[in-house]
Amino acid sequence: MNSTIPTEELRSITLSVYRFDPGKDKKAYMQDIEIEVPVNKDLMVLDALVLAKKQETSLSFRRSCGEGVCGSDGMNINGKNGLACVTPLSEAIKGEKLVVKPMPGLPVVRDLIVDMKQFFDQLEKVKPYLITKDEAPEQERKQSPEEREKLDGLYECILCGCCSTACPSFWWNPDKFLGPAALLQSWRFIADSRDQATEERLDDLDDAFSLYRCHGIMNCVSVCPKGLNPTEAISNIRKKLINRKK
Amino acid sequence: MKVDEIIKAKNLPIKDFDGIIIGGGGSGMRTSLQLAESGLKTAVISKVFPTRSHTVSAQGGITCAIQSDDPEDDWRWHMFDTVKGSDYIGDQDAIEYMCSEGPKAIFELEHMGLPFSRTEEGRIYQRPFGGQSKDYGRGGQASRTCAAADRTGHSLLHTLYQANLKAGTDFLNEWFAIDLVLNSEKEVTGVIAFEIESGEIFYIRSRATVLATGGAGRIYASTTNALINSGDGIGMALRAGFPVQDIEMWQFHPTGIYGHGTLVTEGCRGEGGYLINNEGERFMERYAPNAKDLASRDVVARAMAKEILEGRGCGTNQDHIKLRLDHLGPEVVHKRLPGITELSKTFAHVDPAVEPIPVVPTCHYMMGGIPTNIHGQVITIKDGKDSLVNGLYAAGEVACVSVHGGNRLGGNSLLDLVVFGRAAGIYIEKSLKQGLSLQLSSEDDIDQALNRLNNLNSSKDGKETAELKKGMQQNMQNNFGVFRRGDLMEKGIEDLTNTRNAFENIYLSDKSAFFNTARIEALELQNLFEVAEATAITANERKESRGAHARDDFPERDDDNWLKHSIYFSSDKSVSKRDVNFRPNTVQAFQPEERKY
Numbered sequence: 001m002n003s004t005i006p007t008e009e010l011r012s013i014t015l016s017v018y019r020f021d022p023g024k025d026k027k028a029y030m031q032d033i034e035i036e037v038p039v040n041k042d043l044m045v046l047d048a049l050v051l052a053k054k055q056e057t058s059l060s061f062r063r064s065c066g067e068g069v070c071g072s073d074g075m076n077i078n079g080k081n082g083l084a085c086v087t088p089l090s091e092a093i094k095g096e097k098l099v100v101k102p103m104p105g106l107p108v109v110r111d112l113i114v115d116m117k118q119f120f121d122q123l124e125k126v127k128p129y130l131i132t133k134d135e136a137p138e139q140e141r142k143q144s145p146e147e148r149e150k151l152d153g154l155y156e157c158i159l160c161g162c163c164s165t166a167c168p169s170f171w172w173n174p175d176k177f178l179g180p181a182a183l184l185q186s187w188r189f190i191a192d193s194r195d196q197a198t199e200e201r202l203d204d205l206d207d208a209f210s211l212y213r214c215h216g217i218m219n220c221v222s223v224c225p226k227g228l229n230p231t232e233a234i235s236n237i238r239k240k241l242i243n244r245k246k
Numbered sequence: 247m248k249v250d251e252i253i254k255a256k257n258l259p260i261k262d263f264d265g266i267i268i269g270g271g272g273s274g275m276r277t278s279l280q281l282a283e284s285g286l287k288t289a290v291i292s293k294v295f296p297t298r299s300h301t302v303s304a305q306g307g308i309t310c311a312i313q314s315d316d317p318e319d320d321w322r323w324h325m326f327d328t329v330k331g332s333d334y335i336g337d338q339d340a341i342e343y344m345c346s347e348g349p350k351a352i353f354e355l356e357h358m359g360l361p362f363s364r365t366e367e368g369r370i371y372q373r374p375f376g377g378q379s380k381d382y383g384r385g386g387q388a389s390r391t392c393a394a395a396d397r398t399g400h401s402l403l404h405t406l407y408q409a410n411l412k413a414g415t416d417f418l419n420e421w422f423a424i425d426l427v428l429n430s431e432k433e434v435t436g437v438i439a440f441e442i443e444s445g446e447i448f449y450i451r452s453r454a455t456v457l458a459t460g461g462a463g464r465i466y467a468s469t470t471n472a473l474i475n476s477g478d479g480i481g482m483a484l485r486a487g488f489p490v491q492d493i494e495m496w497q498f499h500p501t502g503i504y505g506h507g508t509l510v511t512e513g514c515r516g517e518g519g520y521l522i523n524n525e526g527e528r529f530m531e532r533y534a535p536n537a538k539d540l541a542s543r544d545v546v547a548r549a550m551a552k553e554i555l556e557g558r559g560c561g562t563n564q565d566h567i568k569l570r571l572d573h574l575g576p577e578v579v580h581k582r583l584p585g586i587t588e589l590s591k592t593f594a595h596v597d598p599a600v601e602p603i604p605v606v607p608t609c610h611y612m613m614g615g616i617p618t619n620i621h622g623q624v625i626t627i628k629d630g631k632d633s634l635v636n637g638l639y640a641a642g643e644v645a646c647v648s649v650h651g652g653n654r655l656g657g658n659s660l661l662d663l664v665v666f667g668r669a670a671g672i673y674i675e676k677s678l679k680q681g682l683s684l685q686l687s688s689e690d691d692i693d694q695a696l697n698r699l700n701n702l703n704s705s706k707d708g709k710e711t712a713e714l715k716k717g718m719q720q721n722m723q724n725n726f727g728v729f730r731r732g733d734l735m736e737k738g739i740e741d742l743t744n745t746r747n748a749f750e751n752i753y754l755s756d757k758s759a760f761f762n763t764a765r766i767e768a769l770e771l772q773n774l775f776e777v778a779e780a781t782a783i784t785a786n787e788r789k790e791s792r793g794a795h796a797r798d799d800f801p802e803r804d805d806d807n808w809l810k811h812s813i814y815f816s817s818d819k820s821v822s823k824r825d826v827n828f829r830p831n832t833v834q835a836f837q838p839e840e841r842k843y
């Protein structure tokens with residue numbers, strides 16, 4: 001079964017991509033690469049990058065699933081963070097030019113690839129795993145559909161980094177402010193009826209930086225490719241912190 | 247030492263671990279969790295950050311008789327379905343182990359925090375999947391697939407990553423494993439691997455090396471598999487002189503999105519969706535009067551291919567089928583299948599609550615793989631007899647234990663990952679603590695494992711990756727797809743033979759040491775080629791139709807000659823037969839019958 005749709009008519013577009021190879025480049029630069037794309041089919045930005053890599057084999061970027069679930073290919077597309085594999089060219093392109101850069105705020109390893117270490121370090125700080133004190137039952141722990149529903153909009157995070165690297169507070173204090181992705185995960189466990197470490201978790205967040213550096217600018221919400229809402233999670237944690245001080 | 251140099255064993259730095267697991271997918275991280283919790287020095291090597299592994303894409307669920315939907319459910323019924331689904335070449339001792347140990351493994355995942363969907367009673371939600379029955383096929387459709395909406399793989403993989411963080415597993419993230427290192431006894435003592443970002447290369451030495459590298463769906467032009475699914479573990483095993491089993495058995499999933507390949511889960515049909523042809527007919531009623539759209543995957547994929555071949559396909563080219571969900575109402579579609587709604591809108595431009603989704607059978611899963619026993623120990627064949635390979639283990643899609651035989655049932659792969667990942671971990675812990683030791687590898691042995699990389703680094707001309715890949719994928723697609731035929735397969739094999747040299751001598755123009763994805767893609771393509779050739783040669787040898795292997799020239803199942811596993815060695819391209827296990831421990835074996843759904 002051949003499921004490639006026949007495509008005849010082509011048009012050319014210019015991809016302007018950020019290039020940097022620490023092995024040979026002193027400085028990063030932008031490179032224009034012309035590619036031919038079909039007229040009658042909307043490609044994704046990732047497809048365009050793959051076409052560009054056929055000409056410029058050294059062009060480097062991460063990718064895996066190709067369907068927006070693995071979180072590999074977060075990048076800055078015409079000024080906005082997003083996943084290349086689920087961003088259609090028709091949406092992204094302005095005129096005939098597509099500008100693609102690495103996600104801002106993190107060190108660039110090569111071309112479109114950033115070093116995600118700070119991002120994952122912050123994630124680990126929120127103890128992103130279920131903590132229970134009671135012994136586990138023989139079967140599953142019970143949870144009602146209503147309790148489970150509280151995790152919707154939280155557990156779906158794919159750790160792509162689009163949000164944290166769009167957050168000015170994270171740019172300024174990537175080592176102290178946890179950033180929207182880590183805070184969303186923190187709330188994912190606080191909100192879980194099975195988790196028994198809420199107090200500990202709140203203690204860990206109760207300083208001037210970890211959480212309180214969020215100024216509610218909502219950049220994170222507007223870029224999240226999974227439609228999640230870190231700002232709301234952060235304000236839920238804030239409410240918990242305030243309530244327990246009373 | 248950097249990956250862009252010509253590398254000699256005597257200069258190569260060594261890292262030592264008690265156990266190494268190559269692969270951070272569901273199977274690898276279940277194995278590592280077991281080992282890390284036992285206090286052994288364990289590392290996971292993964293070419294992508296673990297939560298980017300392909301397990302993340304699994305949608306529909308994990309099948310297991312946990313008695314939530316039906317308190318009377320029985321793991322033996324699950325076993326019956328799995329044996330029947332495998333078209334009787336699944337090993338019954340392994341299937342028995344998976345189905346009976348399964349509930350333990352599922353409850354463990356829940357205890358780690360996996361956010362399963364829930365029933366009103368607060369138990370884990372289960373949905374119907376294809377090929378499931380109650381009471382050994384006599385009691386109608388079962389609902390046995392445990393689900394976290396349609397994001398079960400995502401939930402499972404993230405939960406396992408979280409549990410490994412908690413247990414303190416060492417992660418070598420974004421490291422690429424090139425080849426296994428052997429010793430003079432042909433035992434495995436570790437692997438050559440490099441850190442992708444810096445290009446630093448090491449011999450990673452260990453007394454237990456676990457291959458958990460996942461599938462290889464990228465041998466086909468159209469597949470539901472991630473771009474990283476390049477069969478690296480299969481390539482490594484074949485080059486090291488170990489065999490693969492039943493590698494001709496490739497599952498074509500009925501519902502890949504037309505024109506893109508992205509999967510829409512069988513859970514869609516489990517929730518009540520059905521397939522229609524261009525006359526709007528629900529054609530599965532003709533092919534499988536009882537199970538209809540929930541017949542086994544091989545059965546549904548063939549029916550769809552037939553409809554298309556006979557001119558009843560949809561669209562201007564009459565080349566696809568449609569999957570209807572709109573009659574279920576937006577409530578069910580959006581609540582139970584939110585991920586599918588998102589994918590259909592993105593890749594097929596339809597809202598499934600309103601319009602049917604265009605789909606075609608698409609390469610999905612590798613039933614074959616590296617033969618192992620239920621402890622994950624790799625098996626090779628010496629003088630016609632099974633022989634265990636010291637130091638080497640395999641689990642997950644790369645392994646063939648074999649629970650899927652000729653056709654895997656939906657939801658059984660995720661179960662396979664956690665049950666056998668756990669079993670391998672338990673066994674390795676025991677054997678290491680008993681003081682298993684291996685002879686050291688010599689410099690010559692290590693140089694052997696560096697050959698491929700050195701060859702690539704010194705390449706000066708030849709064909710590049712993208713050019714070679716396309717031809718191979720098209721060849722596999724055209725000649726080794728849903729329906730197969732001797733003359734076409736022979737042509738396909740000839741093509742592969744003629745191009746082998748070009749694949750072995752790929753030209754790498756970018757020789758940078760830093761995050762060089764061109765080098766990785768070249769190494770991956772060589773692995774894909776090994777999988778493709780193994781598939782092609784074995785498919786041509788199996789002269790019958792069984793499970794997913796459907797031949798126009800041998801349309802019948804041949805139990806007299808082929809109620810057997812196939813075994814393939816790449817060194818001499820030989821295909822031989824191995825007995826299927828019909829000796830479960832606690833139940834009577836299920837004997838081959840005609841498969842009706």
Ligand SMILES: Cc1cc2nc3c(=O)[nH]c(=O)nc-3n(C[C@H](O)[C@H](O)[C@H](O)COP(=O)(O)OP(=O)(O)OC[C@H]3O[C@@H](n4cnc5c(N)ncnc54)[C@H](O)[C@@H]3O)c2cc1C
Nearest residue numbers: 269270271273293301304306307423460642643657659660
């Ligand atoms: C779209 C889709 C949906 C599916 N849905 C379901 C479902 O609902 N239920 C079900 O039971 N099954 C499902 N399956 C099948 C199932 O998801 C897979 O079989 C399973 O996840 C494979 O897991 P794994 O651990 O074997 O490998 P993977 O998850 O593929 O992981 C492989 C790992 O190996 C690493 N690796 C590979 N090569 C190298 C190398 N050379 N060096 C270093 N690291 C390497 C990778 O980085 C990765 O971490 C689905 C499959 C697909 C394609």
Ligand code: SF4
Nearest residue numbers: 167214215217218220
């Ligand atoms: S709302 Fe808070 S977390 Fe989100 S981008 Fe703004 S400052 Fe950052």
Ligand code: SF4
Nearest residue numbers: 157158160161163224
């Ligand atoms: S919250 Fe959204 S943007 Fe942020 S890491 Fe998760 S999925 Fe990505």
Ligand code: FES
Nearest residue numbers: 064065066071085
């Ligand atoms: S490639 Fe996986 S999210 Fe884009």
